[in-house]
Amino acid sequence: MKLLYLIADGMGGWPLDELDGRTTMEAAVTPNMDELAATGAVGLAQTVPEGMAPGSDVANMALLGFDPATYHTGRGPIEAAAQGLSLGPDDLVWRLNLVTVSKLAIDGIMRDYSSGHIASEVSRPLVERLQEKLGNETYAFYPGIQYRHLLVQRDGALTDDARLFINPPHDITDKPIKQDLRAFSRSPQLWDLLFEARDLLADRTLNRSAANSIWPWGQGRPLSLPDFKATNGLDGAVISAVDLxxxxxxxxxxxxxxxxxxxxxxxxxxxxxVAAALKFLEDHDFVFVHLEGPDECGHGGSAKDKVEAISRFDARIVAPLRAALKNVETAWIVTCDHFTPIREKTHTSDPVPFLLNGPGCAPSGVDGFSEKNAATSGLKLDRGHELLAHALKTFGIR
Known part of the structure; x- marks a missing residue:
């Protein structure tokens, strides 16, 4: 049996007046997910444990079956694992955004968490220049993808910096940065680094992008997770555009x-x-396919774009996978990691809708896959990291 786990990041949301009281999931054209939901089982999963921030780091860790309350150390360490960085046990790894602020001052505003979705070929030279000019025995800059980069603070986990709370920049779009600057000011070294980076990015001979500040956040010690195959008995892969x-x-x-x-x-x-997933499944049994688009559209506050992103997920991910595997015994898990409501432009902790389709699934009979329909089933997993185990048991895989 082949098992596909399909994630539309941030797909869930709240009803909108501009969509006649529908959510973006309900407004999207999703015949494939609707059929899988109608002929399979639906429910809700609480992917973000109480007291934890509703980030993609926490929620996707839960979707893969790992309890964030046990294993999560921060957003930065997860992305550092993607880059294979050599880290000491007491290093502090920060996620580092290139952002656009109105000004780096107490009355400043976060204008754009992504610097206009800066391209990697533009951002990489900037981060390399930051390392050349500002990197030292304490701080090291590592370029990533688009606006998403890393800052490693050697032995920083032994300092008070490990306990600083800095808002994720996508949580404060068009909002004041006063609270965060006050937090940064409690670390003299980090404060100096912030303003030195601002001055470097102000050099228009070097930087013609919208990025005018760095934004370190999501810090933690290096990540350690159990072996996925040993834990779940599945030989699997992840496919995603993002380092997280x-x-x-x-x-x-x-x-x-x-x-x-x-x-x-x-x-x-x-x-x-789709091609990569199908190729991997020729010789293996599990693939986790992640699509970031709906989340980015949610952060942008565009209902039209988010509806389009969800529709494309159905038409260009779910549909071709179903067609290619129609004669293969296949089980499906389709869900999102968290809500990214248009009104909020950031993540919320709402329980997420999921569908299971495969052996052992009694038909739910709902008329489509949506937040509302998933809530009608009475099936709710209060510990979202148990969703994968629940699905495997349902499908008779373990």
Whole structure:
């Protein structure tokens, strides 16, 4: 049996007046997910444990079957795992965004968490220059993808910096940065680094992008996860455009498949992801396919774009996989990691809808896959990291 775990990041949301009281899931054209839901089982899963921030790091860790309350150390360490960085046990790893602020001052505003979705070929030279000019025995900059980079603070876990709370920049779009600057100011070294980076990025001979500040956040000690195959009995892979998902894969000894042209945006290489999944399944039994687009559209506050992203997920990921595997015994898990409501432009902790389709699934009989329909089944997993185990038991895999 082949098992496909399909994730539309941030797909869930709340009803919108502009969509006549529907959510973006309900407004999207999703005949494939609707049929899988109607002929399979639906329910809700609480992927974000109480007291934890509703980030993709926490939620996707839970979806892969690892309890975030036990294993999560921060967003930065997960992405560091994707890059294979050599880290000491007391190093502090920060996720580092290139952002656009109105000004780096107490009355400043976070204008854009992604610097206009800066391209990797533009951001990489900037981060390399930051390392050349500002890297030292304490701080090291590592370029990543688009606006997502890393800052390693040697032995930083032994300092008070490990306890600083800095808002994820996508949580404060068009909001004041005063609270965060006050937090940064409690670390003199980090404060100096922030302003030195601002001055470097202000050099228009070096930087013509919208990025005018760095934003370290999501710090923690290096990540360690159990072996996925040993835990679940599945020989699996992750496919995603983002280092967060790749890091979870590397840390749990899964295969990590890179797809050229996978951007994490609405224009990603859907066909490449499908082809990569099918190729892997020729000799293996499990693949976790992650699509970032709906989340990015949610952060952008565009209901139209998010509806389109969900529709494309159905038409260009779910549909071709179903067609290719129609004569193969296949089980399906389809869900999102968290909600990214248009009104909020950031993540929330709502329980997420999921569908299971395969052996052992009694038909739910719902007329479509949506937040509302998933809530009608009465099936709710209060510990989201148990969703995978629940699905495997349902399918008779373990």
């Amino acid at each position: 998902i790749k890091g979870l894969g590397f840390a749990s000894n899964m295969a990590v498949i890179d797809v050229p042209g996978a951007t994490g945006l609405l224009d990603t290489n859907y066909e490449g992801k």
